[in-house]
Amino acid sequence: MPPTKSHYKVVIIGTGPAGLTAGIYAGRANLAPLILEGSQPGGQLTTTTEVENFPGFTAGIQGPELIEVTRRQAERFGSEIAQETVTAVETDSRPFRIGFESGGSITADTVIVASGASAKYLGIEKPEMIGRGISACATCDGFFFKGRDVVVVGGGDTAMEEATFLTKFCSKVYLIHRRDEFRASKIMLQRAESNPKIEILKSTVVDEIIGTPETGVTAVLVTDLKTGEKRELMVKGYFAAIGHKPNTDLFKGKLDMNDVGYLKIEHPTTRTSVEGVFAAGDVADPIYRQAVSAAGEGCKAAIDAERWLATQGIH
Numbered sequence: 001m002p003p004t005k006s007h008y009k010v011v012i013i014g015t016g017p018a019g020l021t022a023g024i025y026a027g028r029a030n031l032a033p034l035i036l037e038g039s040q041p042g043g044q045l046t047t048t049t050e051v052e053n054f055p056g057f058t059a060g061i062q063g064p065e066l067i068e069v070t071r072r073q074a075e076r077f078g079s080e081i082a083q084e085t086v087t088a089v090e091t092d093s094r095p096f097r098i099g100f101e102s103g104g105s106i107t108a109d110t111v112i113v114a115s116g117a118s119a120k121y122l123g124i125e126k127p128e129m130i131g132r133g134i135s136a137c138a139t140c141d142g143f144f145f146k147g148r149d150v151v152v153v154g155g156g157d158t159a160m161e162e163a164t165f166l167t168k169f170c171s172k173v174y175l176i177h178r179r180d181e182f183r184a185s186k187i188m189l190q191r192a193e194s195n196p197k198i199e200i201l202k203s204t205v206v207d208e209i210i211g212t213p214e215t216g217v218t219a220v221l222v223t224d225l226k227t228g229e230k231r232e233l234m235v236k237g238y239f240a241a242i243g244h245k246p247n248t249d250l251f252k253g254k255l256d257m258n259d260v261g262y263l264k265i266e267h268p269t270t271r272t273s274v275e276g277v278f279a280a281g282d283v284a285d286p287i288y289r290q291a292v293s294a295a296g297e298g299c300k301a302a303i304d305a306e307r308w309l310a311t312q313g314i315h
Helices: 017-028 043-047 063-076 138-145 157-166 186-193 291-311
Strands: 007-013 034-036 080-082 086-090 096-100 105-113 117-119 149-153 172-176 198-201 204-212 216-224 230-233 237-240 244-246 277-279
Touching: 007 017, 007 096, 007 291, 017 034, 017 043, 017 063, 017 105, 017 291, 043 063, 043 117, 063 080, 105 291, 138 157, 138 237, 149 157, 157 172, 157 186, 172 204, 186 198, 216 237, 277 291
Parallel strands: 007 034, 007 105, 034 080, 105 277, 149 172, 149 237, 172 198
Antiparallel strands: 086 096, 096 105, 117 244, 204 216, 216 230
16 A cells, blocks of 8 residues: 555654554654555564564564564554655655655655665575574574574674574584685684584585475585585574675665664664654664564654654644
8 A cells, every 4th residue: 555645744664673663652652654664564574483582472473473463553553554665765855755666755754764684695595494494693593493403604703603602502503604714803703613512614605505494404515615525514504694784775875874884873862864864673783683672773763753853843
């Protein structure tokens, strides 16, 4: 459904935990927000099978189901959700103008950017296997691999951190890097090297991930680039740890961001470099990237937007 109005007090870009929670709070403040779904409705949680670390669900909940119940909660309080993908946001004049892929546009007094981030993958991962043995978040999914052997791919601090974290649950962690040298900091590398559960395979690439959505990952085929030797690692999990890319390309040159693309906010608020524009969730969080922390930021962004609107005499 396209938007029903041409102007909104609050427009939220993104329907992950941050965007939907912002919708709940803005809706309860009688601001009648518009939430825009984008090209991946629900964000990264829609590719997650079991979520066990979100408060309130003692038996866990499926990622898509968590998004659906939060969506219904946002709608209950008056949020309007539109199936539109944003292609342009004009931030240099007020009200802000937001353009859509469909060709239409609307205006907004405030904008909450909650468009999330996308995990980087090597390109060999089957999309239907993500969340079924393939993951890009050890903190989210490590628990499901208790007593199993897994593979982590990457050479930076993220890879070292993920591999070390997984040793809390896994019997063995293969840390695979295509180069002979790691770009990780010395302390993180030393921590991984000294862990008896981690086997580091340098100058090695992953050729294939074996498995189906029904069986999960059953093995990973790798090649030693120096010797040409091929190995089959009998593992149950594959973790991509080559980083995340925040979905902020729309805001290049418009909002301050770091060299990777994460939006800069004025902590402890969610204010960006443009008055009336706020950011919540993974677009401004290179550290935690959790559903619960994103939801908390969505709450903060809605309250920040409500208070900013009040200073402008808009209620």
